[in-house]
Amino acid sequence: MDGTGLRSAPEHVAIIMDGNGRWAQARGKPRLFGHHAGAKRVREIVEACPDLGVKYLTIFAFSTENWKRTQSEVSGLMKLFKRYLMSETKRLVSSGVRVRFIGDRIRLDETLVALMDELELLTCDNDLVHLTVALNYGGRDEVARATKRLSREVAAGRIDPESVDAETLARFLDTYVLPDPDLVIRTSGEARISNFLLWQSAYAEYEFIDTLWPDFTREEFASVISGYAVRERRFGAVPG
Ligand code: IPE
Numbered sequence: 750m751d752g753t754g755l756r757s758a759p760e761h762v763a764i765i766m767d768g769n770g771r772w773a774q775a776r777g778k779p780r781l782f783g784h785h786a787g788a789k790r791v792r793e794i795v796e797a798c799p800d801l802g803v804k805y806l807t808i809f810a811f812s813t814e815n816w817k818r819t820q821s822e823v824s825g826l827m828k829l830f831k832r833y834l835m836s837e838t839k840r841l842v843s844s845g846v847r848v849r850f851i852g853d854r855i856r857l858d859e860t861l862v863a864l865m866d867e868l869e870l871l872t873c874d875n876d877l878v879h880l881t882v883a884l885n886y887g888g889r890d891e892v893a894r895a896t897k898r899l900s901r902e903v904a905a906g907r908i909d910p911e912s913v914d915a916e917t918l919a920r921f922l923d924t925y926v927l928p929d930p931d932l933v934i935r936t937s938g939e940a941r942i943s944n945f946l947l948w949q950s951a952y953a954e955y956e957f958i959d960t961l962w963p964d965f966t967r968e969e970f971a972s973v974i975s976g977y978a979v980r981e982r983r984f985g986a987v988p989g
């Protein structure tokens with residue numbers, strides 16, 4: 750809450766950008782056409798963040814389960830990610846966006862990983878908006894990888910197993926530098942999480958909206974954010 754009694758904007762918004770395939774299908778086009786249209790939306794939403802008071806934006810670009818799609822869709826998406834990073838780098842650097850990636854890089858091709866590393870490095874002094882892109886990301890996979898790293902520390906005698914609590918595990922997650930999301934938005938009408946930020950969203954508010962991702966505008970984003978401001982979050986306590 751701020752001094753006026755209104756709750757301020759969510760500091761961290763996470764978005765499941767869903768519906769590209771259906772958007773293309775409705776136009777009689779191949780699914781990749783929808784992914785290209787979806788990628789174009791990202792800039793508008795990122796650039797809307799400062800005015801809306803959103804400091805952290807995390808977007809779901811490709812899940813650990815999305816490898817199950819056809820080989821041509823997967824390779825088209827990977828090509829799109831590379832092209833997108835190359836074409837957006839300059840603008841992201843100059844517009845004050847700090848970019849990070851979460852997810853397992855091991856399955857991604859090395860040209861893509863090199864572009865991701867470069868973008869993280871080039872934007873590491875930016876602080877206007879913190880954009881995190883979840884690429885080959887799955888919440889369960891992230892917790893499993895974190896547990897593996899934590900177990901190594903325990904096995905090496907650097908962490909006492911008796912001292913391990915939720916906060917210890919959180920330090921090993923891909924998101925260790927980020928605050929938890931306050932608001933998770935999913936487009937396309939599906940009311941599910943699809944393995945996104947499972948641990949981090951324990952107390953997030955959710956908004957499931959019918960709009961397909963390529964049609965999601967800055968205006969609709971602003972209206973979802975203002976809806977958040979009137980919700981009451983309790984975090985398990987009785988409101989005082
Ligand atoms: C989301 O759109 C983008 C990715 C998962 C990469 P979809 O491709 O899932 O679109 P729909 O759900 O089939 O419409």
Ligand code: IPE
Pocket residue numbers: 765766767768809810811812815939941943
């Ligand atoms: C979630 O969407 C993943 C991304 C938006 C990248 P999906 O379309 O893959 O999720 P399901 O299959 O409908 O659960």
Ligand code: MG
Pocket residue numbers: 767768769
């Ligand atoms: Mg989908």
